[in-house]
Amino acid sequence: MSRERRVIVKGKEKEPEMGKGRGAIEASTMTRILLLLSGEHASLPYSEVYAILASEGAEFIELERHDQVLVVKGDERVVRHLKRRAAYVMEGGAFITWSKPSAEELLQACNYADWSFLKGRSFGVRISRVKDYWKGIASSQVEGLVGGAIKDMTDSRVDLESPDVWIRGVITDGGIFLFRQDFRTDRKAFAKRRPKTRPFFHPGVLEPKIARVFVNLSRVREGERFLDPFCGTGGFLIEAALLGLCTYGVDLDKRMIKGAAKNLRHYGLDAELILGDARRLSFREVDGMSTDPPYGRGTSTKGESVRNILTEFMREAHGIIKDGGFMCIAAPQEIAIQEIAISSGFRVHEMHSMRVHKSLTRSIIVVEKVAG
Numbered sequence: 001m002s003r004e005r006r007v008i009v010k011g012k013e014k015e016p017e018m019g020k021g022r023g024a025i026e027a028s029t030m031t032r033i034l035l036l037l038s039g040e041h042a043s044l045p046y047s048e049v050y051a052i053l054a055s056e057g058a059e060f061i062e063l064e065r066h067d068q069v070l071v072v073k074g075d076e077r078v079v080r081h082l083k084r085r086a087a088y089v090m091e092g093g094a095f096i097t098w099s100k101p102s103a104e105e106l107l108q109a110c111n112y113a114d115w116s117f118l119k120g121r122s123f124g125v126r127i128s129r130v131k132d133y134w135k136g137i138a139s140s141q142v143e144g145l146v147g148g149a150i151k152d153m154t155d156s157r158v159d160l161e162s163p164d165v166w167i168r169g170v171i172t173d174g175g176i177f178l179f180r181q182d183f184r185t186d187r188k189a190f191a192k193r194r195p196k197t198r199p200f201f202h203p204g205v206l207e208p209k210i211a212r213v214f215v216n217l218s219r220v221r222e223g224e225r226f227l228d229p230f231c232g233t234g235g236f237l238i239e240a241a242l243l244g245l246c247t248y249g250v251d252l253d254k255r256m257i258k259g260a261a262k263n264l265r266h267y268g269l270d271a272e273l274i275l276g277d278a279r280r281l282s283f284r285e286v287d288g289m290s291t292d293p294p295y296g297r298g299t300s301t302k303g304e305s306v307r308n309i310l311t312e313f314m315r316e317a318h319g320i321i322k323d324g325g326f327m328c329i330a331a332p333q334e335i336a337i338q339e340i341a342i343s344s345g346f347r348v349h350e351m352h353s354m355r356v357h358k359s360l361t362r363s364i365i366v367v368e369k370v371a372g
């Protein structure tokens with residue numbers, strides 16, 4: 001490949017992080033952890049949690065699933081990896097108790113709960129409601145009930161400005177769930193990276209949060225090889241490089257390669273960008289891929305039908321992805337991308353649907369290359 005066709009973007013040197021890597025000794029105390037998920041999509045937030053924890057090798061067991069709430073049993077790695085990687089997890093922490101949505105039941109649950117972690121620490125209670133569940137019970141009433149119960153049972157002081165511990169509650173389809181807020185994901189960081197704030201913008205680029213979800217669904221972890229073969233302005237590459245993946249991007253359009261390089265430099269990130277055709281990839285092997293190929297509506301396909309491009313691309317992708325590797329790919333629903341994936345030899349791991357507007361619903365599928 002000639003020099004002009006390959007752009008290597010080098011970011012700043014990073015300080016090595018202490019105690020990282022597969023060899024590090026991990027604590028193995030399993031506790032119940034509640035995760036409050038984003039309501040931006042009905043199924044993707046749960047899948048993102050599973051994909052992150054699987055790729056990081058963090059063991060966990062799902063205990064309960066409700067609207068925007070997942071209760072799992074796992075060790076501290078669950079919190080560490082989700083906090084660092086997830087876009088659709090909003091916050092989480094140690095599960096405290098659960099009750100049906102009634103004042104009596106809630107008080108009873110609070111009386112049985114273990115509040116010993118509050119010893120010598122101030123606390124505040126804040127309740128959120130998912131959608132319109134149990135509107136008969138006001139959030140302020142729940143806050144008062146829980147706060148009062150804790151005050152009766154402990155010597156902890158209430159501080160609603162900056163308490164040592166936030167006790168959080170979620171009112172959702174399954175009832176009222178209380179947890180100790182141990183982490184919050186940085187929602188503002190995603191907003192700050194909005195595509196329109198980057199030096200190079202082109203319509204059709206996905207917002208950073210959904211781009212991050214696509215990258216996470218590829219199950220590629222730090223130091224492994226990630227490829228977006230239709231990389232456009234580099235939205236997925238930015239999210240992948242921020243996670244420390246070895247990031248590669250391919251695009252047929254020279255303007256996109258130049259623009260993606262500009263965008264990656266803007267954030268001081270490393271990536272290798274290649275001007276080329278996703279149907280003829282010059283890679284030996286990659287660990288996983290995520291991509292949002294052209295839909296034939298506004299984005300360039302150079303006169304080719306989207307179905308043909310995807311059929312040829314899928315065969316090529318199957319050849320370069322490692323055995324057991326995953327790819328997350330989107331396409332308009334009517335293309336039936338899952339059928340193209342199956343006929344190329346992939347196993348469809350999961351499918352999601354995302355309505356974009358009246359005449360476009362996107363299918364998002366995650367496929368696996370099964371060994372053998």
Ligand SMILES: C[S@@+](CC[C@H](N)C(=O)[O-])C[C@H]1O[C@@H](n2cnc3c(N)ncnc32)[C@H](O)[C@@H]1O
Nearest residue numbers: 205230231232233234235251252253277278294
């Ligand atoms: C929907 S856009 C990708 C948007 C991208 N996710 C971003 O962050 O900007 C699809 C891209 O595929 C590129 N493309 C079209 N046909 C291609 C092909 N055969 N091989 C590689 N790239 C191609 C287009 O130039 C376009 O940039």
